[in-house]
Amino acid sequence: MHNNLIYLTDGRGKVDATQLSDFEWARLVADNRDSTRRQLVKCAWCWDEDKVTHWMKTYSRTNGARVISHQAGECADHPYQSLESDEHKAYCDRVERVGMAEGFQARREARAGDGRTRSDVLLVGSRHVSYEMQHSPFKRRYGAKERTRRSLAAERDAVAWHTDSGIIAGAASVAMLRSNQARLPQIENPRYELRILGGYRKVLVWECTSREGHRCPRGSYAGCGATHVDSQPGAITLDDFIRQAPAGLVLPVRPLERNGFWASSRDYEIWVDHYGAASRPRGTRAPQRHSEQQADGHSRPTSAQDHAPAVPQQRTDVPEVVTGVPNELINLQRSAMGEHAKLASLAGEAYEAQWKVWRAAAESLHSAVTEYSARDTVTMSRHEVEQAVKRAVRRQE
Template structure:
């Protein structure tokens, strides 16, 4: 229920607390509006056709929440049509919800994208309210909606309508939850992580998405196939694609949806349309397969940024303290494909006097290898230069330079932490402190 009602035809707000509804110039306004609403009800007009909307919390959230009027014990009341709109007035935003919003904004901005929470987008006479909106590459906009365990037993009932409205207005909907029953729905592309406390979600360690991302397995329907034919025949001899669940890191999902390398798809199986996320390469192969399933689509080049992480997940918040031996192994840029010319990061290491090949690389006063510090310094410098550019073409070029350097340093941190048996998150945090705040770092190793 609510006290403020918006009349869509009269274009006025009705304050039910006041006898004159806030409009002394309109005598008998309550009797007129109430009798009209009762007449609509007697004729079977649905609530959405009675010209009354919530003019308070729901309207501020950009949601069209339809209402009807009633009298209870002589008290005027406006009642929401949907229970989820009613809950919006009573359920405050949880700390976990805020932690997800802050994490999305932080990750997007670290990659050079713009992001903000509780964004209202004007659509005709109404609004679209987005939990967190990320302005990605090439004008791409990703609208993140977070629905956690506190959202109710049955979950939001207007997901499909809200997602369709967002898509119609150029916003790619991305709904995230920690509930398995929400994630099994097919009304939009749902992703799911484990149910975690707010302080764990807010960490910069690995937050794993366990549902909603798929890898497409392309195969020929012959006697050697391990999947049944989706056409219901024994073996048709054509090529098909089968989605297989894959884990992905939440931070990578935010970055790559904004960059366009992870995209939403609709995959039809029988009479059911499944909605999930795949890489853009799998999407392109699937579209090629749908146009001609007599040939197997070509395999794309491997994506170096799609490697799995071996870091401790954030669902294990109790982590041992960081401790490292005095010497560390040599740190090549593991997992980065070879190129004819040295990468930006490799050139930077050489110019900064990086560690020479050998069993005992030089150490920084912090106890970290010099080469690791040089790689992080290169990525940090590239990011600072990106923030100083205004020209779109120059920013796009510099962003690629920064991403290349970031991939190299992430691979090096991963290899170093794995070889020393350390928590990768702690190594990365200490490395960034050493580079960004060298004046505050002690001169003794870790």
């Protein structure tokens, strides 16, 4: 149902029309027969977003489907939207609070230029990350994949889907973070850690021999001798994810696939170097890989069956411009990484002081990358320049 969120002026306030019983719906249709004169049903979307009052028509089709529509020529249909629960609001409040404390911009219910693409919370740092909390099952024709495509097309760098339901996470067709289930007081408590149980992974690289203890993707009992890249569940909290995603420290791998996941920027570079640019964000599709149920209960993508051993000097998926990255950018990247690494052993005031040092180093790097990518002689985009610098630093190490 489109336009499902409505305000009822008879005292019931904001309701989701799909949740009304058959009797309540039939009574509403009868009472609202002359909608503009009766002034009973008001569009909640138009009122909440633009403070404009539109009186809605309500009726049922011959097949029993419920319909709520604007008057002719008044406004376009709005997509289905769940009524915000107390838990949903608490999650968004927490994300907004953590993001702003980290120095990012955080905008609630942010709308893109198309007027139809919204984010529960839009986090703006060096990257634009749209945070979406999903408490209810996805609706047909406007599911996670379609909403992710629209958000990426609206110049958002990434969409961070989050749920605390294993059923919703299992049915999602995009990269989705799943946290432990928490009650409202726990969500509102800033000291309570919301642990990410799925959707964040660590990338593994191993030489396929019998000594390594990994199962060979090619079925060789003694190992095939090739270099394989795969992933396993990683550990991160929701708060740490929010602190890192807008800064580009965690990135989505295959965001528009069911077995997509988030990984650290370093692990992301390893994955892209091995599997190529098809694993990059912003909607490009990677080759399909099969999942395998492991003994520990995690669903882990197995390695591709037809990839060749990794030979660095023969790689063709690394741009040649990597060798021409200015040393200034490489030194700034190395400096920022060094300052960030110091945060791991600090706490309290020392952590806050070092965090400011790291942020200054990161901002210097981002400014230099932006200035370099804007030159007429540079053919790469800003994102490609940034990734080339990180790749050059990792190869030097």
